[in-house]
Structure formats: structure tokens, C-alpha cells
Amino acid sequence: xxxxxxxxxxxxxxxxxxxxxxxxxxxxxxxxxxxxxxxxxxxxxxxxxxxxxxxxxxxxxxxxxxxxxxxxxxxxxxxxxxxxxxxxxxxxxxxxxxxxxxxxxxxxxxxxxxxxxxxxxxxxxxxxxxxxxxxxxxxxxxxxxxxxxxxxxxxxxxxxxxxxxxxxxxxxxxxxxxxxxxxxxxxxxxxxxxxxxxxxxxxxxxxxxxxxxxxxxxxxxxxxxxxxxxxxxxxxxxxxxxxxxxxxxxxxxxxxxxxxxxxxxxx
Amino acid sequence: xxxxxxxxxxxxxxxxxxxxxxxxxxxxxxxxxxxxxxxxxxxxxxxxxxxxxxxxxxxxxxxxxxxxxxxxxxxxxxxxxxxxxxxxxxxxxxxxxxxxxxxxxxxxxxxxxxxxxxxxxxxxxxxxxxxxxxxxxxxxxxxxxxxxxxxxxxxxxxxxxxxxxxxxxxxxxxxxxxxxxxxxxxxxxxxxxxxxxxxxxxxxxxxxxxxxxxxxxxxxxxxxxxxxxxxxxxxxxxxxxxxxxxxxxxxxxxxxxxxxxxxxxxxxxxxxxxxxxxxxxxxxxxxxxxxxxxxxxxxxxxxxxxxxxxxxxxxxxxxxxxxxxxxxxxxxxxxxxxxxxxxxxxxxxxxxxxxxxxx
Numbered sequence: 001x002x003x004x005x006x007x008x009x010x011x012x013x014x015x016x017x018x019x020x021x022x023x024x025x026x027x028x029x030x031x032x033x034x035x036x037x038x039x040x041x042x043x044x045x046x047x048x049x050x051x052x053x054x055x056x057x058x059x060x061x062x063x064x065x066x067x068x069x070x071x072x073x074x075x076x077x078x079x080x081x082x083x084x085x086x087x088x089x090x091x092x093x094x095x096x097x098x099x100x101x102x103x104x105x106x107x108x109x110x111x112x113x114x115x116x117x118x119x120x121x122x123x124x125x126x127x128x129x130x131x132x133x134x135x136x137x138x139x140x141x142x143x144x145x146x147x148x149x150x151x152x153x154x155x156x157x158x159x160x161x162x163x164x165x166x167x168x169x170x171x172x173x174x175x176x177x178x179x180x181x182x183x184x185x186x187x188x189x190x191x192x193x194x195x196x197x198x199x200x201x202x203x204x205x206x207x208x209x210x211x212x213x214x215x216x217x218x219x220x221x222x223x224x225x226x227x228x229x230x231x232x233x234x235x236x237x238x239x240x241x242x243x244x245x246x247x248x249x250x251x252x253x254x255x256x257x258x259x260x261x262x263x264x265x266x267x
Numbered sequence: 268x269x270x271x272x273x274x275x276x277x278x279x280x281x282x283x284x285x286x287x288x289x290x291x292x293x294x295x296x297x298x299x300x301x302x303x304x305x306x307x308x309x310x311x312x313x314x315x316x317x318x319x320x321x322x323x324x325x326x327x328x329x330x331x332x333x334x335x336x337x338x339x340x341x342x343x344x345x346x347x348x349x350x351x352x353x354x355x356x357x358x359x360x361x362x363x364x365x366x367x368x369x370x371x372x373x374x375x376x377x378x379x380x381x382x383x384x385x386x387x388x389x390x391x392x393x394x395x396x397x398x399x400x401x402x403x404x405x406x407x408x409x410x411x412x413x414x415x416x417x418x419x420x421x422x423x424x425x426x427x428x429x430x431x432x433x434x435x436x437x438x439x440x441x442x443x444x445x446x447x448x449x450x451x452x453x454x455x456x457x458x459x460x461x462x463x464x465x466x467x468x469x470x471x472x473x474x475x476x477x478x479x480x481x482x483x484x485x486x487x488x489x490x491x492x493x494x495x496x497x498x499x500x501x502x503x504x505x506x507x508x509x510x511x512x513x514x515x516x517x518x519x520x521x522x523x524x525x526x527x528x529x530x531x532x533x534x535x536x537x538x539x540x541x542x543x544x545x546x547x548x549x550x551x552x553x554x555x556x557x558x559x560x561x562x563x564x565x566x567x568x569x570x571x572x573x574x575x576x577x578x579x580x581x582x583x584x585x586x587x588x589x590x591x592x593x594x595x596x597x598x599x600x601x602x603x604x605x606x607x608x609x610x611x612x613x614x615x616x617x618x619x620x621x622x623x624x625x626x
Contacts, residue, residue: 055469058336061477070475076465078335079477081358084328087320091329092465094316095290095338096457099467117328120321 021045023054025074034227034234036191037065040133041072043191043201044104047208048075057100058092060085064106065139083114086121089128100211102129108138111147111173118177125182125216129207132173135224136245143229147171150248155229170248174221178254184216186255190223190246192238206263215259223249270445275410275435276301278446279343279369282414284309286421287452288367289338290316292329294348297381298437299371302343315454323348327355334364335476337464339421339455343369346387347378356430357396361478361489365424367417368402368432371440374601382601383436383524388578391434392552399490401497402430403504404551408527411446413439416549418449427500434551436574438524438603506549507558511537515544517617518562520583521572522548525604529572532609539610541617551579556586563590567625570616572609573597592620
């Protein structure tokens with residue numbers, strides 16, 4: 001592990017411009033080279049730091065590639081059963097209303113096996129924040145078709161490409177959840193380039209502020225890549241996602257209530 | 268506190284409230300729905316959490332979440348609903364967070380019916396979920412015991428950081444009889460939650476509640492710890508009740524509703540000159556194995572009576588290890604065996620034993 005320098009060790013003629021957020025641990029992640037989970041983890045951690053809520057935040061990790069997220073976030077965390085993170089977060093938040101509770105879920109977890117739990121938690125307006133990482137594939141089990149796999153996309157369980165006649169269509173969760181009255185802030189962002197990463201961070205911050213203000217359920221869907229299971233280099237994967245995913249999963253807000261909109265005007 | 272006329276299901280819910288339960292998450296299913304309904308009215312009155320979930324799968328995971336936060340929490344359901352909770356129960360068992368669960372059993376398999384049944388004995392004591400674990404399982408035979416065992420379930424669940432389940436059936440859940448509720452315990456303030464709980468990593472390292480241990484040696488270490496805990500429970504928490512066993516040469520073994528019926532059978536059999544006793548297991552897990560092994564050397568034979576096809580009888584036979592004949596009588600589908608059904612079975616056993624020269 002690389003040695004971390006302390007503030008006192010910084011030479012006088014140098015300025016500290018970038019460091020690990022306090023809300024991330026120093027653990028090396030298990031993520032594949034080119035994976036965007038690391039970027040998204042960092043954005044969430046930066047937001048928790050900036051909002052000053054690390055010491056009262058509780059995260060719920062999913063089953064999927066980010067199953068070990070509890071080693072990387074420097075906050076209290078639980079590991080849910082596959083798809084059940086929103087139910088676990090609900091139970092936890094209801095008995096700990098002063099805590100900041102978030103779920104971090106992938107597409108198989110949230111949009112297939114856990115559809116009931118996320119829809120119902122959103123519809124109840126649970127005061128939790130969901131970070132939904134959509135990379136159009138089951139990563140951890142080795143690249144099977146996900147609920148978000150694009151039409152024609154080849155995976156290990158759709159070897160001739162996703163056939164919508166038999167496998168149905170990729171599901172647009174931000175649109176689905178945005179239509180529910182309990183969900184007050186739902187947006188889809190992408191970490192496929194630097195401007196997108198900046199917009200994603202802004203959205204994550206607004207989602208947590210929505211929770212802190214007690215306004216209702218908030219979710220940020222983040223379009224992401226999976227170089228390994230897409231069988232592409234990292235740059236090629238980013239390009240593929242920009243070209244193919246964004247057209248099926250359009251970026252932008254699917255729900256912003258007036259109360260949430262008002263938050264964007266005050267700092 | 269004086270005795271009141273109480274309905275079993277409502278009494279179970281009120282007992283939990285008196286025991287300081289902070290949150291209830293559940294889903295309607297007959298014949299336990301009155302538990303949920305009682306909580307829906309009383310929890311808001313007490314300023315506590317009630318939430319009707321979208322499914323039993325969600326209910327048990329809400330319980331898992333609240334238990335991870337160190338809150339005193341429970342759910343209740345009936346047989347098909349418990350099947351849906353099995354995934355969550357396995358995670359809770361491995362994560363070692365305390366949780367209390369009620370199963371007001373109904374006839375099965377499948378949708379079955381809503382009549383009283385003990386068809387979930389195997390599920391409760393042996394096949395609760397995937398992986399190696401047991402729950403503490405308490406079986407009341409009347410409304411008073413249902414109240415008492417709900418309170419006990421919370422104490423045991425928290426003492427051992429495990430799952431405690433109270434199993435009954437619609438006969439107990441929907442019957443009204445006089446019983447006494449315990450005094451109201453104060454609810455533990457959120458500031459006094461256990462040190463392992465998820466309360467925010469303030470001034471300490473983060474706490475993690477997980478059931479994932481990727482290394483074989485790591486998971487085996489957890490397994491060994493869980494098994495050591497289960498052995499401690501088995502050593503310290505076995506409970507059963509006995510009726511007329513001192514001089515008995517025939518023994519009835521039955522739990523719950525039919526255990527209560529068997530108390531009548533003992534009286535009637537004794538009136539007919541048979542020296543019959545009854546052992547009524549209160550903890551189905553851990554099972555009163557040692558006591559039954561001891562009685563197997565005293566009696567000529569045993570008759571196990573259940574409202575299923577013969578489930579607990581397997582544990583009785585394991586305890587007896589062939590030391591005396593063990594016969595079984597059971598009814599299924601929601602039929603409660605009555606004394607007139609059971610007495611001929613006892614007489615048949617008696618005659619069989621005499622024919623074998625075990626007069």
C-alpha cells in the first residue's frame with residue numbers, strides 16, 4: 001500500500017490539492033482496472049465529507065461487484081441480501097431517524113431481484129438515498145444478461161445478443177421511480193467523462209441534501225462501465241457507453257419536486 | 268396485574284410492547300393478522316415504529332436493518348410467510364443480530380389452509396434457512412404461555428445475539444382466555460444501543476454487519492463461533508414441562524396445542540388405571556433430549572402426538588436411542604387430535620407392549 005503523507009509532511013513550497021476523503025478507508029479496492037465503481041465511491045465519500053455527516057452515516061452494501069463496499073467506505077455499514085438493501089435501509093432508518101442512510105446497488109440487485117423493495121421504498125418516500133450503478137451487466141457472476149442489458153448486447157447468458165422478443169426490454173429505473181409520488185429527487189447521470197463526473201457529484205450531493213431536509217426518497221442512477229465483462233479496454237468501454245447506453249438511458253432528472261428545486265438555490 | 272380475557276394474537280403483540288419492542292415490521296396473513304393489527308394501533312400510541320411492508324421478504328429485511336441498528340425489533344407471520352423470510356433469517360443468523368419472530372402456523376404444504384397445524388416443526392428447528400444454524404424455538408400451549416414466551420424470546424435473542432421464534436397456531440392465536448400481561452418495561456433509549464450496532468462511526472472505527480466471509484478459513488472461524496454459541500444455548504436454555512411423570516410407565520410427548528390436549532388425555536388415562544405421564548417440550552430447539560433419554564429408561568413406551576405427519580417424533584427417537592418403543596399418532600390438514608382419538612392409540616401401545624412381555 002502506498003504511504004500516505006500527513007499534512008505536516010507537505011513541503012512549504014507545495015500545496016495539497018487532492019487527497020483521500022475521510023469517508024473512504026485506505027483499503028485497496030478489488031475492482032477491475034478501468035472499473036468506474038472507484039470513481040462513484042469517491043464521489044459519495046466527498047459528498048459525505050462536504051456535508052459533514054460521516055459520523056452519522058450508515059451505508060447498506062448490495063450483492064454484486066460492490067458487495068465489499070463496506071471495506072471502502074469509512075462509515076458504519078451493513079451488507080444486505082441480494083436486492084434487499086432498500087428494505088434493510090427502511091428498517092434501519094425508521095429506528096434511527098437522525099442518521100443518514102444510503103444504499104449502494106447495482107442493476108441486477110436493484111432492477112431485477114430487488115425491484116419490489118426499491119419500488120416500495122421509493123413509493124413510501126423513505127428518507128434514504130440510493131446510489132444505483134447501471135453498467136448493463138452482471139459483473140460479479142461473470143457477465144450475464146442484466147435487466148439493463150441493451151437490445152442485441154452479447155453476454156454469457158445472451159450469447160447471440162439480447163433478444164427483446166424473449167428476454168424483454170432493458171428497464172429504465174429512473175423513469176419508473178420518478179413516477180412515484182414518494183420519490184422527490186430521481187436523476188440519471190453518467191461517469192463516462194469529466195463533465196459527467198462533476199454533474200454526478202452535484203446530483204449525489206443534492207440527493208443527500210434531500211434526505212437531510214427530510215423531503216423524501218432520492219436516487220441517483222449512474223451509468224457506468226464494465227470493461228472486463230464487456231471485453232473492452234477501459235477507454236473503449238467509456239466510448240461504447242457514451243455511444244450506446246446514453247441513447248437508451250437518457251441523462252437528466254426524472255423527478256425534482258419544488259422543495260428539492262428550492263434546495264439548489266440555497267447553499 | 269390482574270388476569271384479563273385476552274385473544275392470543277393481540278396478547279402476543281401487547282406482550283412484545285410491554286417487553287419494550289421498538290419496531291414491528293410485518294405483512295398480513297391469516298391466522299396471525301391480529302398481531303399486525305394490534306401493533307398498527309398500539310405502536311403509534313406508544314411513539315414506536317409500525318410499518319406494514321410489501322412482503323414478508325421485505326419485513327424480515329426491515330427487521331434485519333433495525334436489528335443491525337441495535338433496536339429491539341420483531342415480525343410475525345404464518346407458515347407461507349415464514350418460508351419467504353427464510354433467506355433473511357439465514358443472513359440474520361450469520362450476522363448475529365438479535366431478532367424475534369412469531370409463526371402462527373397453518374396447514375400446508377403450499378397455500379394449505381388457515382387451520383391449526385404443527386407442520387412447520389422441521390422448518391423451525393432444522394431447515395430454517397441455508398447454511399448451518401438454529402433458532403431458539405419456543406412453543407406455548409395457551410395464551411398465558413404465549414405472553415410469557417414472547418417476553419422470554421426477547422431476553423434470549425439479545426442475550427445470545429440470535430433469532431428467537433415463538434411457534435403457535437390459530438387455536439392459540441385466535442382463542443380468548445384469561446391471562447396476565449407483564450408490566451410495561453421502559454424502552455431502551457437510542458443512546459444506549461449496543462457497542463456493535465450501526466449507530467454512526469463517531470469517535471470509533473466503523474462497525475460492519477455482514478454475513479460474507481470469502482475465505483474458507485475465515486468463514487469456518489465464524490461457523491465455529493456460531494456452533495459454540497449454539498452449544499451454550501443447548502446447555503443452558505432447554506425448557507420443558509412435565510405432568511404425572513413420577514410414576515409413569517407410559518409417556519406422551521406433545522407440544523403446543525396438542526400438548527394441551529394431552530393433559531386431558533393423561534387425566535382420562537389415569538382414571539382408566541393407566542400410569543401415563545406427559546412431557547411437553549417448551550423449547551423445540553434446543554430439544555429436551557437428556558430428559559427424554561432419562562425417561563426412556565423409566566417407561567415401557569412412548570407415544571408422540573403431533574398435528575403433522577410425524578416431525579418431532581424423529582427428535583424423540585434420536586433422544587431415546589431405541590431404549591424403549593416410540594410410536595406416533597398425528598393428524599394433518601388442520602385437524603386437532605382430541606382425547607377420544609389419542610386414548611385408543613395409548614391403549615393400542617399398552618396392548619402391544621404387554622404382548623411383547625413389557626407389562
